[in-house]
Amino acid sequence: MSSAHSPAPARREAVVTGVGLAVPGLTLPDELLGTVREGGFDPRTGLLGRDLRHKDRASRLALRTAAPALRDAGLLGEDGSAGYTGNGDATAVVVSSNFGILDSVCSFADIIARDTVLGLAPMGLPQTSSNVIAGSVAMAHGLRGPSVTLCNGPTSGLDALYWARALLVAGRAETALVVGVEPDGEAVAKLLGAAAVDGAVALVVETAEHAAARGARVRATLSGCARGADLTAAVTAARAGGPGRTDGAEAPGPAVDLWLTDRPAGEESAPEDPPPVRAAAVLDPTASLGLCSGALGLLQAAAAVAHFDTHAAHTALATCGGPEDDAVAAVFLSGPARTA
Incomplete structure (x- = not known):
């Protein structure tokens, strides 16, 4: 044997x-x-x-x-x-x-x-x-x-x-x-x-x-999904790939091209803490759409897909929830030209 x-x-x-x-x-x-x-x-x-x-x-x-x-x-x-x-x-x-x-x-x-x-x-x-x-x-x-x-x-x-x-x-x-x-x-x-x-x-x-x-066009890859007690914990877990990763590969790092959030500017972390994410651009869909609740995270993901349509090699991070909620969720998405 x-x-x-x-x-x-x-x-x-x-x-x-x-x-x-x-x-x-x-x-x-x-x-x-x-x-x-x-x-x-x-x-x-x-x-x-x-x-x-x-x-x-x-x-x-x-x-x-x-x-x-x-x-x-x-x-x-x-x-x-x-x-x-x-x-x-x-x-x-x-x-x-x-x-x-x-x-x-x-x-x-x-x-x-x-x-x-x-x-x-x-x-x-x-x-x-x-x-x-x-x-x-x-x-x-x-x-x-x-x-x-x-x-x-x-x-x-x-x-x-x-x-x-x-x-x-x-x-x-x-x-x-x-x-x-x-x-x-x-x-x-x-x-x-x-x-x-x-x-x-x-x-x-x-x-x-x-x-x-089936020859489908890939618009984005879900590189990592996780929930955590706070933003830093959720982002860290999602960056590691979240549940289901078995190959030990590294997921996209904390520097992303687009951060989709539901927090007003300056509320992502405590003032004395370093920001858990470095992003070239930040977008809050609720600023234009109003209260989105259960639809928000998927609207964020849809916005990321639209972003990848013109910036294929970029990465994006979507986060929902804050200190007043029971948890924070984070999802990393990669454009079709970049693999996790």
Whole structure:
């Protein structure tokens, strides 16, 4: 018997191959970076249609962003008539939404208070389940892999990327449709004290092997994902590659080309501490979009992908959460011309 050790298994890279937006006033991801175009998505007209009847607002927004993302990844025909062309059994849906069903739950609570449970409409009951958004997207496109919804506060969007990557690395799926959505509504406005973004964003994430096999265009690589007690801990863990790295390779260092944050300038770290990241440029999407909550991390990732479209060799870091939250999430992304 040979005493030679078997080589360590190759790491399954997670890459982004498609992006879709359903954000008021925006059409393409580069508009998250400041590109200006006329028109853009309008929820007043963009959420109509027979396919959206009897669905809650968050699910309608998610469906409106899922199709463009799948089409961008080459997994859906131009008019959608051909249906999903990937392997539905190996495609996961991961959704991030902190307030997606809040209006539905409050509405049903009001009905019960007024008319008892006899006043409830059976068709509306699924809208009180957090996973109704993921379920709606999965059923619309025949995606039968794992279906997951996260609703755990400011880090939720980046956590969704974390779990999508984990599903791919673990071999539970070969493709994941990751959606971040936050609808505006009366209950949401009362809770937050301001309007939410009333939009959605979707990313198609798949293994590098699967993307290469079907000839897909790689837009970005998820080089490392992690959560930590504070910004420094999260960035350090993500820089090391996060869960799933088995080859001991170094991830991008603390100097990045673009830092996507949700912290106002000067609040990233304590004044006496050195900054945990050196960035050539810093962008906070909430400055132009307002409260994004569970959609924020994925909007950050979409902005990074748009950045890589014109700066292929760059790296980006997305971070969400701060001292007032239970954790900070960090995700390193690399342009297609640079590998981790």
